[in-house]
Amino acid sequence: MSVVKGIVSLSRPYVLFTTTSFYIAAAFLGINGIPALLPFFIGFLAVALAIASAHTLNDYFDRENDLKNPRTANRAIPSGLISPRTALVLGIIYGVIAVSLTFFLNPLCIILAFVAIPLPFAYIFMRKRRIPFSFICTMLAVLFIILLGSAVASGMYFPNLMLLFVVFGMSWEMGRTLISEVQDVDYDKLTNVTTISATISSKRAAQLILVLFSIASIVSIIIGIVGQLGIIYLGVVIIASLWLIYRCLELVRTPTTPNAINMRIRVPKYLLTICLILIVTILLNTLLLGL
16 A cells, blocks of 8 residues: 555655646637547646656655755655655556657647657756746746647637746746745755755745746736636636735745745635636537537
8 A cells, every 4th residue: 555655655746636737728718618528638647747757766766865855865765665666667667658649639739749859858967057047947837738739629720819828837937936946946056956045035036936927817808808718717817826826925024944834735725716716717618509
């Protein structure tokens, strides 16, 4: 049972659940309707396995640092639940299956899969050697996930409002990544790791987080207005955005590690809310038009 628990924890189930919401929302938004079920589920499985592969391989290559960091010392590999070799094999298997699944989809999906292969390795080996690299990698990861959802459903990368959704997703992901840096700023300074938070101070990093999440909030509202998604969508998005901005202001006032930890836990709830109301709105509109 402990081995199963360790294997599951390697894939970061909560992060996986949160991140796949980009794919689902993009698929619905791409055609402003309900996507074909078989390719949709194949694409979903490919995205989920790709995310699990990236996290598992990250834990394998980062196992020595994880052991030294109090926040990550209880992960599956440093805690002894899973051996490094098992994690490496699992990560490779997940990745191979994820890429293979795209061959059952259209050529645009296959292209995305092969372009994305170097991304987890670039993140693992370069993220803390060049300040902006973690941002570049996580932004590209979200971009690929959104474009895959769009390509699966519509056969295009940027139909309808997809460009706006990409801006929303990348802004959110940059903010989330920066919160992680604020959370680890003391450890990074202690180990001479160069991050944006360690370089410009947690206070300024928190201010940047506020700017990024403000952009995401504004864009989510613009999507509702341009896409004519209705008053319910706009109401939910505005309330969620105000809540997010309020939490950001709390972090700006007190940019401490405990506050960053709380913020990191809360922020995915905003993303899930936006993606869920987007999916439900499009679903209901499609069903109502069919009556």
